Amino acid sequence: MSDVNLSLTEAHELAVRVLTQNGCDNQNAVAVSDTMIAAERDLCHSHGLFRLPGYVASLRSGKVNGNAKPKVEKLAPSVLRTDGNNGYAPLALKAARDPLAECAMETGIAAMSLINIHHFSALWVEIESLTEKGLCAMAFTAYTPSVAPAGGTRPFYGTNPMAFGWPRTNKPPMIFDQATATQARGEVMIAARDGHVLPAGVGIDAKGNPSTNPNEVLEGCLLPFGGYKGASIALMIELLVGPLIGERCSYEAESADNHDGGPPRGGEILIAMNPQRFGTQDPYAHAERLFTALLEMDGTRLPGDRRVQNRAKSAQNGIFVPQSLHDKIQSFL
């Protein structure tokens, strides 16, 4: 089967139509589609339209509020919170961005917690707009258990991605976004769908034995990147998006979820810093010198630069959706 070629506008319209016909209001449908199509555009397929069936499932099961109205409040001079009203993360993040940026601009560093959201998207999309305002930003979220802790053989941590972004003048920001799993669960799901074998070290099967079969790993669990050090970062993320902000840790999200295939309820935290409030002359120029020095070494590149290259290609050529996924999406209409 060949892929279906869609322009970015066509893909976005399709996603909005599917979401609105399955219980989302227009605001929520547009926000979710914005992040899904941004991922498609940058060729992060695992966080693109591939997620649409999960969104639909969670609307149809009634788990997620497709008409959510997120509310932002200030909890302390440098801490804000967005209550997502049991909806999807993207609209909550849209509501959260400007208040967070304004707070960080003023106080130098600010945190935004997001609670009562269902997170199913790529993190880098979410901090891009903060970096475009000249802020340095971090984002963390958990998921449901899919990664073994150090020394363990069963899933406990979520894939627990973290993103970090640094603003650049007249250039796309430098942003990395990485799961603390060796691979993102979405990538393993794609490998399973496409019949690919996983690299060694990515995961173990249900009995705790190493496996390169994506289906076995989806039934077993992923391993943290870099062994116990990646596991420490996974634990840090559980603490930041669970106990710190008063939302569910991965293991709690799992037991509360209805397993409809959509995203569980969970939390997220964003931290934004204003480099212009740290007493330095020109933090941005200094960072450019660092990037230049790094790129002078053969074989190196900046994290996220492939995404930026892909973006330019997709603007021209549109995106390519596997026929089977396209058929599935059409069936929701």
Add this chain to the structure above:
Amino acid sequence: MSDVNLSLTEAHELAVRVLTQNGCDNQNAVAVSDTMIAAERDLCHSHGLFRLPGYVASLRSGKVNGNAKPKVEKLAPSVLRTDGNNGYAPLALKAARDPLAECAMETGIAAMSLINIHHFSALWVEIESLTEKGLCAMAFTAYTPSVAPAGGTRPFYGTNPMAFGWPRTNKPPMIFDQATATQARGEVMIAARDGHVLPAGVGIDAKGNPSTNPNEVLEGCLLPFGGYKGASIALMIELLVGPLIGERCSYEAESADNHDGGPPRGGEILIAMNPQRFGTQDPYAHAERLFTALLEMDGTRLPGDRRVQNRAKSAQNGIFVPQSLHDKIQSFL
């Protein structure tokens, strides 16, 4: 040669005597000794008395100001800065702690940058006192190039450790402290001293080939933990302690250093968050439930718990210093 057994008090007095006789005032000598002996006590030998010769070298060469008087200032409502007056990090950190804690208590999240310091110690020591005040804290610092970037074969990043701490009631805090190098450079130095072989994947030799010989790796470079993901974290740390706060990145610290064997000038950043300002009921009890759930799985443990166990042993048995190191230390008197 057998080891020399010293009580914690004897070891501390010895370190203070060596430092004061080589150019430190009492305040700086005590602060440096506090962190060195805390590391010895917790059996982190690579950051214990093993560092004393480097401290002495940097005092004798005149690179570091042994009489530094750190100054703290507020740059924004949630951003503080400590100027270390070209001294060692420990006294600057001592000055920084209470103002940072007070600021985070009030605004919910606060950052403290440290500039004009020479950092040669373990990070976990530095955030322990913040966690003891009920704060969640992070610390980052760079060093001089010893880790290859993703795709590269020459040192560019420092070992770039990060630490994260979470407070616990009636228990030592949960703190991890890990280099973004596969191993800390200090551990490789210890392996070289003791004639041990390194695990595969720790480093490459000067020609870029994998090596398990610690001397070859010290001449070549360390690899980041977890491949490109660890390298991303190393880059994040360079940005946080270089451009963001206006101090030297690892590659800049190297070219400015006099290579006396002591620590280069560099920066550090601490971020403290007050879990009681994030709108949750009982963040500490929630975290305890997470720890309990994690420890129910066979083979797991909390990061840093060995350090706490070692601490109890050292309080009873004192510490054991290799005769060769003890001889060297004596030669400084």
